[in-house]
Amino acid sequence: MMTKQNLIDYTLHLADNALIIGHRNSEWCGHGPILEQDIAISNIALDYIGQARNFYQYAAQLQGNAATEDSLAYLRDVVDFKNCLLVELPNGDWGQTILRQFFFSTYQYFFFQQLQNSLDEQLAAIAEKALKEVTYHVRWSSEWAIRLGDGTEESKQRMLLAVDELWSYTGEMFQEAGYERLAVSEGYGIDLTSIKNSWDAKIKSVFEEATLSLPTVAWMQSGGKEGQHSEHLGFVLGEMQFLQRANPGAEW
Amino acid sequence: MMTKQNLIDYTLHLADNALIIGHRNSEWCGHGPILEQDIAISNIALDYIGQARNFYQYAAQLQGNAATEDSLAYLRDVVDFKNCLLVELPNGDWGQTILRQFFFSTYQYFFFQQLQNSLDEQLAAIAEKALKEVTYHVRWSSEWAIRLGDGTEESKQRMLLAVDELWSYTGEMFQEAGYERLAVSEGYGIDLTSIKNSWDAKIKSVFEEATLSLPTVAWMQSGGKEGQHSEHLGFVLGEMQFLQRANPGAEW
Numbered sequence: 001m002m003t004k005q006n007l008i009d010y011t012l013h014l015a016d017n018a019l020i021i022g023h024r025n026s027e028w029c030g031h032g033p034i035l036e037q038d039i040a041i042s043n044i045a046l047d048y049i050g051q052a053r054n055f056y057q058y059a060a061q062l063q064g065n066a067a068t069e070d071s072l073a074y075l076r077d078v079v080d081f082k083n084c085l086l087v088e089l090p091n092g093d094w095g096q097t098i099l100r101q102f103f104f105s106t107y108q109y110f111f112f113q114q115l116q117n118s119l120d121e122q123l124a125a126i127a128e129k130a131l132k133e134v135t136y137h138v139r140w141s142s143e144w145a146i147r148l149g150d151g152t153e154e155s156k157q158r159m160l161l162a163v164d165e166l167w168s169y170t171g172e173m174f175q176e177a178g179y180e181r182l183a184v185s186e187g188y189g190i191d192l193t194s195i196k197n198s199w200d201a202k203i204k205s206v207f208e209e210a211t212l213s214l215p216t217v218a219w220m221q222s223g224g225k226e227g228q229h230s231e232h233l234g235f236v237l238g239e240m241q242f243l244q245r246a247n248p249g250a251e252w
Numbered sequence: 253m254m255t256k257q258n259l260i261d262y263t264l265h266l267a268d269n270a271l272i273i274g275h276r277n278s279e280w281c282g283h284g285p286i287l288e289q290d291i292a293i294s295n296i297a298l299d300y301i302g303q304a305r306n307f308y309q310y311a312a313q314l315q316g317n318a319a320t321e322d323s324l325a326y327l328r329d330v331v332d333f334k335n336c337l338l339v340e341l342p343n344g345d346w347g348q349t350i351l352r353q354f355f356f357s358t359y360q361y362f363f364f365q366q367l368q369n370s371l372d373e374q375l376a377a378i379a380e381k382a383l384k385e386v387t388y389h390v391r392w393s394s395e396w397a398i399r400l401g402d403g404t405e406e407s408k409q410r411m412l413l414a415v416d417e418l419w420s421y422t423g424e425m426f427q428e429a430g431y432e433r434l435a436v437s438e439g440y441g442i443d444l445t446s447i448k449n450s451w452d453a454k455i456k457s458v459f460e461e462a463t464l465s466l467p468t469v470a471w472m473q474s475g476g477k478e479g480q481h482s483e484h485l486g487f488v489l490g491e492m493q494f495l496q497r498a499n500p501g502a503e504w
Contacts, residue, residue, distance in 0.1 A: 026294070
């Protein structure tokens with residue numbers, strides 16, 4: 001039997017991932033070091049807000065009770081958010097932003113490829129639509145990772161620091177939360193072990209081209225998917241939700 | 253005889269207008285009260301950054317001396333910026349942002365309609381390209397202005413406050429700066445008096461539909477086009493130029 005609450009949680013997890021990394025990327029909007037790339041990262045941010053809307057709309061429809069995409073985005077608390085820790089980390093410098101984008105886009109790429117075949121038609125349709133954008137995100141971020149990794153001495157050093165900073169947050173993407181395990185058994189969720197090898201192989205190949213070495217560290221952070229977040233998410237939500245909470249329902 | 257410096261100044265004025273209002277709109281990115289409108293205002297911001305790039309690229313080409321779109325956007329000082337004061341004002345609330353957008357988009361619409369016929373082919377081409385976006389900006393912002401003006405008691409009050417706040421900044425758009433006067437006499441610039449009537453008529457008609465009354469105040473602010481800016485522009489540039497100035501030429 002499908003458990004509706006689990007499908008809602010699964011959908012919210014996907015929505016929250018997109019909303020939070022979209023918000024992080026949007027912090028570059030108007031602050032990028034180069035106008036052309038400022039536009040690129042801002043467009044990617046908008047792709048994510050679009051993905052988030054699709055998932056939130058579906059979650060709201062499942063939930064009923066006057067839930068809306070906006071109430072789900074703006075009126076839930078930190079412990080209700082189910083995004084991976086990776087996407088809530090501060091942007092760091094441009095290299096760190098690029099590397100996070102590459103790690104996460106590659107994950108999304110293989111994930112949405114599978115989700116297209118979900119038994120849940122709505123999730124399948126959203127995944128299919130998002131996949132085109134995500135394919136571009138992977139290409140864009142991997143090209144940048146190679147350009148910076150195999151660039152100047154300084155850009156290489158910064159990329160190595162970014163790898164150190166981010167690597168331990170990559171494991172959580174493949175670590176099943178309770179609602180993911182149930183989603184798999186109910187036939188609409190993705191078996192994360194089935195995409196881990198593809199992710200590893202893509203990262204390895206881009207790292208080789210970028211002359212970066214893969215970390216050997218085994219310890220991985222986790223908790224975000226189950227609502228245990230870093231202090232960073234509180235600040236993100238504080239900023240993002242301020243207007244809606246200060247004037248509930250108002251359009252200011 | 254065409255004076256090249258005047259054409260550069262004229263082009264920079266158009267670029268600065270677009271960059272600064274684009275940056276202001278991008279401050280809503282990830283902070284809007286409604287996901288759908290967050291995306292709309294962010295897309296408009298990206299349209300402006302695109303316009304700014306086109307004008308800066310042309311100005312850089314005219315200027316030579318290793319000038320680039322990025323050096324013109326990120327390495328000039330407050331007194332070098334030639335944008336109208338209207339676009340540098342803080343966003344205020346959603347109603348004020350909408351009203352500024354409506355005032356400025358309507359101005360751009362009639363301006364670019366004329367600029368399409370400029371003797372300068374580059375300016376004409378940029379105007380023609382931008383006009384499609386600007387047409388949408390006018391429609392979007394006028395629909396919102398009507399919705400808010402003719403909305404609830406609170407939304408109407410806020411729109412009236414926004415009118416008070418912004419009206420005295422609308423005159424500068426039609427007040428010729430020195431480089432505009434010369435641009436007209438040299439055949440590539442727009443006679444601002446020729447578009448003032450169209451602007452007035454459009455504002456009047458939307459205000460009527462929005463049940464807002466037109467201010468009668470005659471005093472108008474000015475100075476921005478000639479580099480005399482409010483303190484607000486300093487903060488905008490401080491935020492926007494920080495990265496490029498902290499790491500000149502670096503891509504972080």
